[in-house]
Amino acid sequence: MNLRCIAAYSLISLPLAMAGPLAYAACQTGCNAIVVACYAGAGFTFGVALPVAPPAILACNAALGTCMATCATIALAPTP
Numbered sequence: 600m601n602l603r604c605i606a607a608y609s610l611i612s613l614p615l616a617m618a619g620p621l622a623y624a625a626c627q628t629g630c631n632a633i634v635v636a637c638y639a640g641a642g643f644t645f646g647v648a649l650p651v652a653p654p655a656i657l658a659c660n661a662a663l664g665t666c667m668a669t670c671a672t673i674a675l676a677p678t679p
Contacts, residue, residue: 623674630666634659 631645638645641655649656 619674623670626670626673627667630663630670633666634663637662 635645637659638656641653641659643649643653643656652660
């Protein structure tokens with residue numbers, strides 16, 4: 600049996616890997632970049648507390664929550 604066959608068999612027999620913490624962190628970074636752009640588009644700075652949140656900020660926060668929930672599923676999803 601040559602080395603290629605052994606390498607191919609080894610790769611085929613590996614179980615599925617989990618996306619893991621790096622994929623989760625990359626996803627969260629993407630979500631945060633999007634929400635910063637959303638806030639900037641609305642004329643606000645992300646992370647600055649306001650006495651009353653305008654509707655645009657509420658929409659940005661809702662989008663961030665949806666994005667972060669998606670990240671949680673990505674962290675648990677098996678990848679081939």
